[in-house]
Amino acid sequence: MSSAADQARWNRKYGDPAFRSGHAPNPRLAAAARALPPGRALELACGLGDNAALVAAAGHRVVGVDVSEVGLARARAAHPELLLIQADALRLPLAPGGWDFVICTYYLERALFPWLRAAVRPGGALFFETFTEAEHRRRPDFPVGFCLGTGELRAAFADWELLAWAEEADPALAYASLFARRPRK
Ligand SMILES: C[S@@+](CC[C@H](N)C(=O)[O-])C[C@H]1O[C@@H](n2cnc3c(N)ncnc32)[C@H](O)[C@@H]1O
Numbered sequence: 001m002s003s004a005a006d007q008a009r010w011n012r013k014y015g016d017p018a019f020r021s022g023h024a025p026n027p028r029l030a031a032a033a034r035a036l037p038p039g040r041a042l043e044l045a046c047g048l049g050d051n052a053a054l055v056a057a058a059g060h061r062v063v064g065v066d067v068s069e070v071g072l073a074r075a076r077a078a079h080p081e082l083l084l085i086q087a088d089a090l091r092l093p094l095a096p097g098g099w100d101f102v103i104c105t106y107y108l109e110r111a112l113f114p115w116l117r118a119a120v121r122p123g124g125a126l127f128f129e130t131f132t133e134a135e136h137r138r139r140p141d142f143p144v145g146f147c148l149g150t151g152e153l154r155a156a157f158a159d160w161e162l163l164a165w166a167e168e169a170d171p172a173l174a175y176a177s178l179f180a181r182r183p184r185k
Contacts, residue, residue, distance in 0.1 A: 003067055003088040010068035014048070022173075023106045023129075024050035032127045032164060032179040033058035039100025042119065044089045045107030049075030052082050052103075060101060065089060100124045106131070108146055113156050120182045125163065127179045128153060132167060134174030153178050 013019050029051055033041075038059035043052045046064030048071055056062045056079075064084045066072055072084050087093055089112060096118035104116065108130045120126050130153075136144040153176045154165060160180035167176045 003090055007067045007088075010047075010066075011070040014068055014071040014074055021047050021050065021106070024048065025054045026051055026105055026129065028129065028164065028166070028177050028179070029103065029105065029127050030054050030058070032125070033060060033101070035163065035179075036060070036101055036125055039124070040098070041101040041103065042094070042099045043103040044112070044116075045104060046075065046084065047071050049079040049082055049084065051105060052084075053079045055101070055103065056081060063094075065092065065094075097121060101127070103127045105129045108148065117157070117182070122182055123184045125179065125181050126157065126160070127177075128157075129175055129177040132169065132174045132176050134169035138169070138174055148176050152176070159183060 024047065033055045041055050041060040041062045043055065043062060043064045046052045046066045049064055052062045052064040062082060064075065064082055065087050067088050069086050072086050075082065075084055089109060096115050098121050099119050100121060101124060102116060102119050116126060131147045133144060133147045133149055136142050136147050157178060157180050160182055162180050164179035168174065
């Protein structure tokens with residue numbers, strides 16, 4: 001799906017005041033944020049800002065980015081302390097590198113993996129979590145294109161130090177969750 005189509009789709013969803021993310025605030029991200037010393041954090045596809053807010057509550061200075069201006073308006077109203085930028089994650093107006101902590105949850109764009117690897121400073125950390133194909137098997141109407149293959153996320157960051165890793169398929173949700181440190185050299 002193109003970024004413009006994604007933007008329109010998410011603007012429609014966030015335009016319904018009853019719509020909430022089923023995946024934020026994320027308890028695994030909260031634990032990861034608390035495990036790191038306070039630093040500069042970047043969240044891609046931050047949606048309604050609930051994850052960015054919990055990272056900020058752990059002491060990090062957070063910048064959130066999302067393509068949906070409707071979602072960001074709600075995020076700004078709920079979390080006025082956050083710095084939020086409307087941008088397409090695939091055409092970010094930010095240089096990669098220098099971030100102590102980069103976060104991306106429930107937004108899968110494989111073309112971003114090289115950018116994510118470069119965005120985290122050496123010794124910094126990434127938290128990435130999203131659906132696996134087991135979610136598509138559980139809910140066949142859920143597009144397989146939004147799902148990671150088994151072991152795919154771990155393999156994409158195989159040379160990073162694992163701080164936490166889970167690949168779970170429980171009755172409610174099938175996801176892979178990676179918290180990893182970029183090598184210092
Ligand atoms: C399933 S929601 C996840 C939101 C949040 N990360 C969470 O875990 O609840 C996907 C998010 O990706 C955003 N998104 C989709 N395409 C994007 C793009 N090209 N650039 C930035 N954000 C995008 C949507 O606006 C939406 O907020």
